[in-house]
Amino acid sequence: MHDLNADLHSHSTVSDGTWTPQQLAERAKANGVALWALTDHDELAGQAEAAAAARELKLDYLAGVEISVTFADQTVHVVGLGIDPDDDALRAGLAHTRGSRNRRAKAIGEALAAVGIDGAYDGAGALADNPDMVTRTHFARWMVKTSVCRDLHDVFRNYLTRGKPGHVPEQWASLRNAVAWIVGAGGMAVIAHPARYKYSATEEWALFQQFKAEGGRGVEVLTASHSAADVSRYADTAREFDLLASRGSDFHAPGESRIELGALPPLPRGLTPVWSELQDRILRA
Numbered sequence: 621m622h623d624l625n626a627d628l629h630s631h632s633t634v635s636d637g638t639w640t641p642q643q644l645a646e647r648a649k650a651n652g653v654a655l656w657a658l659t660d661h662d663e664l665a666g667q668a669e670a671a672a673a674a675r676e677l678k679l680d681y682l683a684g685v686e687i688s689v690t691f692a693d694q695t696v697h698v699v700g701l702g703i704d705p706d707d708d709a710l711r712a713g714l715a716h717t718r719g720s721r722n723r724r725a726k727a728i729g730e731a732l733a734a735v736g737i738d739g740a741y742d743g744a745g746a747l748a749d750n751p752d753m754v755t756r757t758h759f760a761r762w763m764v765k766t767s768v769c770r771d772l773h774d775v776f777r778n779y780l781t782r783g784k785p786g787h788v789p790e791q792w793a794s795l796r797n798a799v800a801w802i803v804g805a806g807g808m809a810v811i812a813h814p815a816r817y818k819y820s821a822t823e824e825w826a827l828f829q830q831f832k833a834e835g836g837r838g839v840e841v842l843t844a845s846h847s848a849a850d851v852s853r854y855a856d857t858a859r860e861f862d863l864l865a866s867r868g869s870d871f872h873a874p875g876e877s878r879i880e881l882g883a884l885p886p887l888p889r890g891l892t893p894v895w896s897e898l899q900d901r902i903l904r905a
């Protein structure tokens with residue numbers, strides 16, 4: 621159970637991945653994943669295809685989502701696992717969260733035009749399969765494609781993050797609402813890739829404290845963006861806050877993602893995996 625090859629964080633063309641749910645399911649199976657979750661940003665439109673593909677491939681599946689949240693002036697991602705994708709309150713909350721994306725994408729396009737980069741809004745839009753989900757990833761891919769930058773990292777570092785010319789701040793869902801939507805839909809809320817946030821120690825403590833108080837249960841200890849030091853640090857956080865530990869590659873696209881589906885190491889000893897408490901939410905192959 622502890623060493624199950626679970627990959628509980630991945631993205632399809634429904635958000636900012638480049639593979640369809642079907643293609644992801646096939647790759648997960650080929651890579652030896654035993655339990656998979658598709659967790660598109662703020663969108664459930666890939667869930668039916670993912671579940672059907674997983675069933676066909678005899679791959680256990682958890683319905684998932686990654687919700688964009690604003691906490692203490694920064695964006696935090698909260699993954700929901702084992703949710704009911706047909707839950708009305710969750711669907712309405714996500715629709716509202718997605719609602720500001722088009723306006724924001726236009727603003728990013730205008731901000732980039734102001735520094736001499738024209739056509740970004742149309743360019744990013746053309747790369748997005750889902751017109752409601754134009755993300756910074758699509759802008760970044762377009763800026764690499766048009767040779768403005770060398771790679772995605774370069775784009776984020778120089779254009780799309782705080783203090784940079786193409787950065788447009790956004791107010792996403794509240795932590796309270798995101799956790800309530802997930803829990804209300806029968807799922808488990810998990811803090812995604814905690815090492816990526818730039819919080820002070822006090823702010824980070826407040827994040828985990830409030831997350832627990834609202835009903836959050838898990839933290840991603842293993843994810844592609846975590847160094848070995850990050851893994852041991854957030855293993856400690858899991859113990860300190862009595863959180864279950866999750867494992868997910870955050871796979872977006874071949875050649876872009878640092879880690880393949882199912883290629884993460886096992887969870888550190890002594891942690892309880894999230895899947896130990898999601899057994900009745902797993903869609904068994």
Ligand code: AMP
Nearest residue numbers: 636688754755756757772773776777872
């Ligand atoms: P958005 O929700 O539109 O703000 O876009 C956020 C997405 O951008 C994340 O889910 C990542 O896929 C991607 N992203 C953020 N920072 C980076 C980075 N430094 N390098 C590559 N991708 C990133």
Ligand code: MN
Nearest residue numbers: 631636757872
């Ligand atoms: Mn993403």
Ligand code: MN
Nearest residue numbers: 686697812813
């Ligand atoms: Mn994320």
Ligand code: MN
Nearest residue numbers: 629631686870
């Ligand atoms: Mn993600």
